[in-house]
Amino acid sequence: MNDQQPPRRKNGRPAKPHRRPKKDPVRILAFEALRAVDERDAYANLVLPPLLRKAREKHEDFDARDAALATELVYGTLRRQGTYDAILAACVDRPLREVDPPVLDVLSLGVHQLLGTRIPPHAAVSATVELARVVCGDGRAKFVNAVLRKVTAHDLDGWLERVAPPYDDDPEEHLAVVHAHPRWIVSALWDALGGGRAGIEDLLDADNERPDVTLVARPGRATTAELLTALGEDRALPGRWSPHAVRLVEGGEPGAIDAVREGRAGVQDEGSQLVALALAAAPLDGPDRRWLDGCAGPGGKAALLAALAAERGAALLAAERQPHRARLVGRALAGNPGPYQVVTADGTRPPWRPGSFDRALVDVPCTGLGALRRRPEARWRRRAEDVAGFGPLQRDLLHEALLSVRIGGVVGYATCSPHPAETRAVVQDVLKRDGVEAEWIDARPLLPGVPALGDGPDVQLWPHLHGTDAMYLALLRRTG
Numbered sequence: 449m450n451d452q453q454p455p456r457r458k459n460g461r462p463a464k465p466h467r468r469p470k471k472d473p474v475r476i477l478a479f480e481a482l483r484a485v486d487e488r489d490a491y492a493n494l495v496l497p498p499l500l501r502k503a504r505e506k507h508e509d510f511d512a513r514d515a516a517l518a519t520e521l522v523y524g525t526l527r528r529q530g531t532y533d534a535i536l537a538a539c540v541d542r543p544l545r546e547v548d549p550p551v552l553d554v555l556s557l558g559v560h561q562l563l564g565t566r567i568p569p570h571a572a573v574s575a576t577v578e579l580a581r582v583v584c585g586d587g588r589a590k591f592v593n594a595v596l597r598k599v600t601a602h603d604l605d606g607w608l609e610r611v612a613p614p615y616d617d618d619p620e621e622h623l624a625v626v627h628a629h630p631r632w633i634v635s636a637l638w639d640a641l642g643g644g645r646a647g648i649e650d651l652l653d654a655d656n657e658r659p660d661v662t663l664v665a666r667p668g669r670a671t672t673a674e675l676l677t678a679l680g681e682d683r684a685l686p687g688r689w690s691p692h693a694v695r696l697v698e699g700g701e702p703g704a705i706d707a708v709r710e711g712r713a714g715v716q717d718e719g720s721q722l723v724a725l726a727l728a729a730a731p732l733d734g735p736d737r738r739w740l741d742g743c744a745g746p747g748g749k750a751a752l753l754a755a756l757a758a759e760r761g762a763a764l765l766a767a768e769r770q771p772h773r774a775r776l777v778g779r780a781l782a783g784n785p786g787p788y789q790v791v792t793a794d795g796t797r798p799p800w801r802p803g804s805f806d807r808a809l810v811d812v813p814c815t816g817l818g819a820l821r822r823r824p825e826a827r828w829r830r831r832a833e834d835v836a837g838f839g840p841l842q843r844d845l846l847h848e849a850l851l852s853v854r855i856g857g858v859v860g861y862a863t864c865s866p867h868p869a870e871t872r873a874v875v876q877d878v879l880k881r882d883g884v885e886a887e888w889i890d891a892r893p894l895l896p897g898v899p900a901l902g903d904g905p906d907v908q909l910w911p912h913l914h915g916t917d918a919m920y921l922a923l924l925r926r927t928g
Contacts, residue, residue: 487549
């Protein structure tokens with residue numbers, strides 16, 4: 449007989465036995481991804497795949513639905529971070545900067561489950577508190593529980609009425625809180641887009657939608673028919689604008705497709721495809737033998753350009769300043785049927801002679817404000833002063849690209865940002881420089897079938913109008 453008495457509380461009642469917290473692999477994975485983004489400035493699209501592979505290896509029952517939920521928790525929480533911070537600030541009795549970052553990540557995951565998914569409130573709170581017990585301890589789990597109970601008092605619309613200023617009082621701050629974008633980005637996008645409230649709200653909404661994965665069938669190496677057959681008609685559709693694009697509409701793993709594994713096809717937004725196609729289609733007098741991609745990393749546009757060049761018997765030189773990105777370019781171009789070369793070189797101090805090329809593309813480094821739907825953490829990481837920081841590099845790259853083509857040659861200036869200071873202002877400044885003369889080419893006819901391209905001669909694509917990243921393209925012909 450066991451004479452040992454169970455432990456008792458001070459009031460004499462038996463104490464509750466200690467219970468180990470339940471480890472939920474989905475929410476632990478989501479938490480680990482958020483911590484990597486916060487601590488290491490990592491990108492979610494790079495962090496998630498290895499975490500998902502690790503979860504599948506560790507848990508036999510971790511299936512596609514678990515992976516989808518983990519992905520939604522990470523991307524949804526990151527997209528809505530500003531909105532959720534405003535709501536949490538109303539529920540926490542101290543400034544959010546005083547809340548330990550891991551606890552704040554747990555709270556943000558909980559708020560997204562409560563306000564951004566169809567998970568029942570009691571399940572969302574319970575699962576988040578269990579996560580807090582695992583990763584933060586019992587004491588902080590009680591804090592998480594108390595805060596999330598306050599969050600359950602209202603749905604998302606109810607909270608927005610409380611934490612966002614009225615539109616008539618402060619339009620930009622209202623849109624910033626309601627649509628989860630920093631105020632300075634709302635202002636910049638609104639300036640670039642022009643128009644009234646409806647257009648900017650449609651754009652901000654599009655930034656918060658999960659984009660389709662888009663594939664490119666590299667000409668001469670794969671066809672859209674091959675990709676559509678491999679994916680099945682229930683999981684893929686032809687692209688909207690690019691004749692080489694296929695959209696995955698029901699998920700799916702691109703790496704499972706033979707053509708993608710073999711490098712004959714790749715993942716590439718349709719806007720990026722259109723930039724390369726427009727440069728290749730620009731009218732050109734004289735020879736058309738040598739093409740340049742002056743900012744080639746990580747290699748998507750270079751691979752498409754190389755395939756297009758090969759069809760005409762032209763050769764591509766792909767230059768990338770950073771060695772590790774140059775290696776990615778090399779892998780992307782491997783197997784291209786036509787001649788190409790990959791070099792590690794700085795496009796602002798090129799090793800090739802002036803006038804060496806007939807066509808050149810510079811897809812310049814930028815703030816990435818045109819790809820916020822794919823990299824939701826970037827909106828919170830960027831600062832307004834970053835725009836000016838990229839300016840000198842963008843101008844130097846375009847200037848040198850113009851010098852790199854022969855008289856009559858064509859240069860495409862592209863950037864994944866619609867910010868006016870990164871787009872037309874750069875081109876206008878370079879055209880005023882001494883040492884090179886160039887004229888605009890109307891890019892709109894070179895994107896056949898694509899609507900709402902504006903007044904030209906340059907082109908700005910938009911997520912809400914074209915279903916692409918917000919790519920900008922200016923085409924210039926060197927005249928002197």
